[in-house]
Amino acid sequence: MDEVKSVRFGYVSKILRRQLGSNVTEKLLMDVGWYPTAKTGATVYQEAALVRSACLAADDPTLGAQVGLAYRDARTLSAYIGANSETLRHAIIQAARFFQLADPTTVFELAKSGDGAVLAVHSTFADLQSNARYQEFLVFGVLARLQTMARSKMRPKEVVFRHKGTGDVRAYERLVGCPVLFGAAFSGLKLSDATLDVPLTGFDPDLVAHLTALAEAQLSNKGTRDQSMVDRVERMLVEALPARFLSADDVAASLGTTRRTLTRRLSAEGTSFRALCNGLRFRLAKAYLLEGRSVTETAFLLGYGEQATFSSAFRVWSGASPSEFRGRALSSGTFGPLFDS
DSSP states (O other): OOOOBOSSHHHHHHHHHHHHOHHHHHHHHHHTTOOTTOSSOOBHHHHHHHHHHHHHHHTOTTHHHHHHHTOOOOOSHHHHHHHTSSBHHHHHHHHHHHGGGTOTTEEEEEEEETTEEEEEEEESSHHHHTOHHHHHHHHHHHHHHHHHHHTSOOOOSEEEESSOOOSOHHHHHHHHSSOEEESOSSSEEEEEHHHHTOBOTTOOHHHHHHHHHHHHHHHHHHOOOOOOHHHHHHHHHHHHTTTOOOOHHHHHHHHTSOHHHHHHHHHHTTOOHHHHHHHHHHHHHHHHHHTTOOHHHHHHHTTOSOHHHHHHHHHHHHSSOHHHHHHHHHHHTOOGGGGOO
């Protein structure tokens, strides 16, 4: 993945200092490779690692959602366009068009559904998409922005997540004041038409037209950048889990190419399909185990038919059993580097 800079890292760090204290937060920042003397901005990967590490350190899976829900002062071009749009619906549509200027790793999709609409929020890279705490941070952050623009505590019909929950769902529902569902078809918000058509008091058509033209110019100058084959394949593998773990033939067919071409393109990027799969499964396994999932559930989430097969593979990757690995990591209190790209 490209080193995409985070526009929210400073904010997240500030909120965590308030929630966890400066000493704990400074350790977490160092764990994810961020130091006060750093001359460049933190990456989205470091942001995602920080959110997950903070939840682990606090032993509170809802902490990422809490931090996201408090994120109301976005200062991106897409946020300014949204704040001055006519309705929440228009604001979301604009965000879907221009948010990539601030963060090309996050995608919004608004689609009609029954008497309302669904706003899907997802990451374009496998490690970000599979980071449950980070996905919760993103979705609750989107809700916070919508509430800020509406200048009300508007509530969605439901908040949904594709991943399985690891904490008390009622704790999430108390945060948002509406039903929260895990194990859904997508992650995002279910919104009524009445909510989407709420007029925004800051509506300024002239300013929106000016900012939109500016955003379109920036988007045109930025151009498009294709994802690497490794990134594309990893995301396909993650999206197919836990139902099944795709084979090389499955992936090639979905990409509209041959297995030989897939092999050649992965080789050009310095890897093979087998090495890619093992590396992805190892990264996800470490994340799931430290999220508190059992060895059996982790094996299931990674598409293994038997726990013993997963445990044997994990021992080859790490030199330890899944349980031994988790025990050592938790006793050391160091989580961040486990999730770096």
